Amino acid sequence: MKHCEHVYGTKMEVFIEKSKQTLQHKPCTGAQLLKSLDINPQTVLLVRNDEVVLDHEELSEDDKVKILSVVSGG
Amino acid sequence: MNCMKCEEKAIYEHNNLKLCKTHFLSYFEDKVAKTIKKFNLYEKGDKVCVAASGGKDSLAVLYMTSKYCKKHHIDFFALAIDEGIGGYRDHTLDDLRAFCETHGIQLEVASFHSSFGQTLDMIRDDAIKNHNKKPCTVCGVMRRTLLNRNAKRLGATKLATGHNLDDESQSFCMNLFKGNMRHNASLGPITGINQHANFVTRVKPLYYILEKETRLYTFLKGFKVEFTECPNIDLSFRSVIRDKLNELESQFPGTKNGIVNAFMDALPDLKEKYRGKNDYKVCERCSDPCSGKICNACKLEEQLCRA
Numbered sequence: 379m380k381h382c383e384h385v386y387g388t389k390m391e392v393f394i395e396k397s398k399q400t401l402q403h404k405p406c407t408g409a410q411l412l413k414s415l416d417i418n419p420q421t422v423l424l425v426r427n428d429e430v431v432l433d434h435e436e437l438s439e440d441d442k443v444k445i446l447s448v449v450s451g452g
Numbered sequence: 453m454n455c456m457k458c459e460e461k462a463i464y465e466h467n468n469l470k471l472c473k474t475h476f477l478s479y480f481e482d483k484v485a486k487t488i489k490k491f492n493l494y495e496k497g498d499k500v501c502v503a504a505s506g507g508k509d510s511l512a513v514l515y516m517t518s519k520y521c522k523k524h525h526i527d528f529f530a531l532a533i534d535e536g537i538g539g540y541r542d543h544t545l546d547d548l549r550a551f552c553e554t555h556g557i558q559l560e561v562a563s564f565h566s567s568f569g570q571t572l573d574m575i576r577d578d579a580i581k582n583h584n585k586k587p588c589t590v591c592g593v594m595r596r597t598l599l600n601r602n603a604k605r606l607g608a609t610k611l612a613t614g615h616n617l618d619d620e621s622q623s624f625c626m627n628l629f630k631g632n633m634r635h636n637a638s639l640g641p642i643t644g645i646n647q648h649a650n651f652v653t654r655v656k657p658l659y660y661i662l663e664k665e666t667r668l669y670t671f672l673k674g675f676k677v678e679f680t681e682c683p684n685i686d687l688s689f690r691s692v693i694r695d696k697l698n699e700l701e702s703q704f705p706g707t708k709n710g711i712v713n714a715f716m717d718a719l720p721d722l723k724e725k726y727r728g729k730n731d732y733k734v735c736e737r738c739s740d741p742c743s744g745k746i747c748n749a750c751k752l753e754e755q756l757c758r759a
Contacts, residue, residue, distance in 0.1 A: 395679045420698040423667055430463040430473075430668065432453060447679045448667040449694065 389439035396447040403443075409433040411443070421448050464668060467705040473672055480669045484516045484657050491641045493655040494520060494610060500528035501608035501652070503599050504559070505541070506548030508670045508677045509614030513657055515673070517612055518557055520657075529606065533598050534563035535591055536571020547676050562602045564594060568757045575756040583755055588688040590752055597740060597749035603652045615656040618663040621711040622693045629693075636715065637722040648732040648741040662708065 392403045392411065403411060408424045408431060424431050425444040437443055453462045453470055460472035471479055488494055494517070502517050504510040514530055521528040532548055535541055545561070552559040565571050572591055579585040603611045620639060627635045641659040644651045658666060670677045700707040732741035737750045 418698050418702050420664060420702045423664070423671060425671075430671065432462060432465050434453070446667065446671065448664045449698075 390437055390441050390443060392443045392445065394445045396445075403437075405436070405438050405441075407433070408435055408437060411437060412445070415445075417445065422446060423448060463672075464665075466662070466664075467709070476668065477672060480661065480665060481516065481519075483660055485520060487641060487659050488520055488655075488657050491655070491659075493612070493642055493657055494524070494526050496524070496526065498526050498609045499607050500526060500610045500612055501599075501603040501606060502528060502530045502612045503603075503614070504530040504532050504548055504552075505614075506532070506544030506546070506551070507614070508667050508675070509616060509658060509663070510548070511551055511675050511677060512661075512666045512670055513612055513614040514551070514557065515555065515675070516657055518555060529558040529560060529608075531599065531602055531606070531608075532559065532561045533595050533602075534561055534565075535595060536564050536573050537591075538573055543678065547678065551675065560602065560606060562598050564598070567598055567601075568594065568753050570757045579756055585752075585756075586688060588690070590756065593748045593752055597747065600650075600652055601738075601740060604650060608652050611652040611654045613654060613656055614658055614666075616658040616661045616663050616666055617708050617712055618694070618697070620656070620659060620715070621697055621708040622690055624711055624715050625693050625697065626689055633722065634726050637719070637726040639715070640719055648734075650734070650739060651732060651741040660709075660712070 390403045390405050391400060393400045394415070394417075403414075406414075408426075409419065412419050412422065412424070412433065419433050423446040424433060424435075425446055426435070426437060426441050428442075431437075453465065454460065455462045455472035455475050456470045457475045458472060460474065462470040463473050464471045464476045469479075494500055500517060500521060502510070502514045504514050517528055520526070530548070530552055532545060534545060549559065551557075563571075572587060572594075575590065576587045579587060579590050599611060623639055624636055627633065627639075641656050642653065644653045667677075697708060697711075732743060733745070734740070735742045735747035735750055736745050738747060740747050740749065742748065
C-alpha cells in the first residue's frame with residue numbers, strides 16, 4: 379500500500395477539527411490520509427470541498443479536506 | 453461506490469450498508485421513529501422534556517423529538533443544564549439557543565451555580581485533590597439530579613436524552629468490567645418506569661444510532677455543531693472504554709451493535725434477577741429519589757459546595 383506523508387509545500391489542504399490544525403498533505407485516498415495521521419476512521423467524518431466522502435475515495439491536489447470529529451461531549 | 457437503494461453516490465458505508473445522502477437521512481429518521489414506537493418512548497398525553505446541551509446528540513434528539521411530537525400532537529420542550537465549564541458549555545449553550553430559536557422550541561436553562569451555589573469549575577480541583585472524586589463523576593450526579601428535578605418541576609412525563617449506541621455499549625462494558633451487573637439492569641431504551649413518583653421516566657430515541665451516524669446526520673442537515681470536548685473527559689474511565697470500542701469497531705464492524713443487541717437479549721433476565729434491588733427511596737434532604745437515606749447529589753453538595 380502506498381503510504382502518504384504530510385509534507386509542507388503540496389497543494390492538498392487538510393483541516394483537523396479536533397486539534398484545529400491545518401496542514402498540507404500529498405494527494406492520497408481518505409483511508410491513507412487517516413492512517414498516516416494515526417486517526418481511527420470510526421472517530422471522524424471525511425469532508426472534501428464541503429461534501430462527505432467515503433474513506434476509499436481519492437483526494438487530489440486543490441481539494442480542501444476536513445477531518446471532522448465524531449466524538450464530542452463529556 | 454453507489455447507494456444500495458439508488459444510483460446516487462454513497463456517502464455512508466458501514467457493515468454492508470451503503471447509502472446516498474437522501475437514503476441516509478431516511479434511514480436515520482426511520483430508525484429513530486421505529487425506536488420511539490417500538491418501546492413507546494413518546495405517547496399521547498406525554499409532556500416530553502429533552503435534555504439538551506447543544507452538542508450533536510442533543511440537537512439530533514431535539515430535532516427528531518420536535519418532528520415526531522409535532523406530527524403526533526405531543527407537548528415537548530428543551531431543558532439545558534449549565535454546569536459552569538468555561539470554554540465548553542458556554543459555547544454549546546450559544547449553539548443550542550440559536551437552534552431552539554430557529555426551530556421555535558421552548559428552552560429552559562438550569563445551572564449548577566443557581567442550584568448548588570458553585571460551578572463545576574469552582575469545585576473541580578477540590579473534588580480531585582481532597583475528595584478523590586473525578587469531575588465527570590461529580591458532574592454526572594449533579595447533572596442527572598438537576599435534569600430530573602427540573603423536568604419534574606416543569607411537568608414532564610418523559611425525559612429524553614441523546615444517548616446513542618456508543619454510549620450504551622460503553623456503559624454496558626464499564627459496568628461489566630467493574631463487575632457491576634446490577635447497574636446494567638438499569639440500562640435500556642426506557643428506564644425508570646414506575647420506579648418512583650419523583651423520578652421522570654428516561655427515554656433514549658437514539659438508542660440504536662451510532663455516534664458517527666449522528667454526526668453525519670447533523671452535518672447533512674446543516675446544524676451548527678462545532679467540535680467541543682469537555683476538558684475533563686480524558687480523566688474518565690469512559691474515555692478509555694470509548695477508545696477501545698472504537699478500535700474494535702474499526703477491526704470488526706458491528707461490534708457495538710452486537711454488544712447492545714446481546715445486552716437487550718439479556719435485559720429481561722437482568723431485570724428479573726435484580727428486581728427490587730434497584731428500587732428508590734426518598735432523599736431525607738431534597739426528596740429526590742435515591743438508593744440510600746441521602747442522595748448522592750446532596751452528599752456532593754455538602755462535601756464540595758458548602759466548604
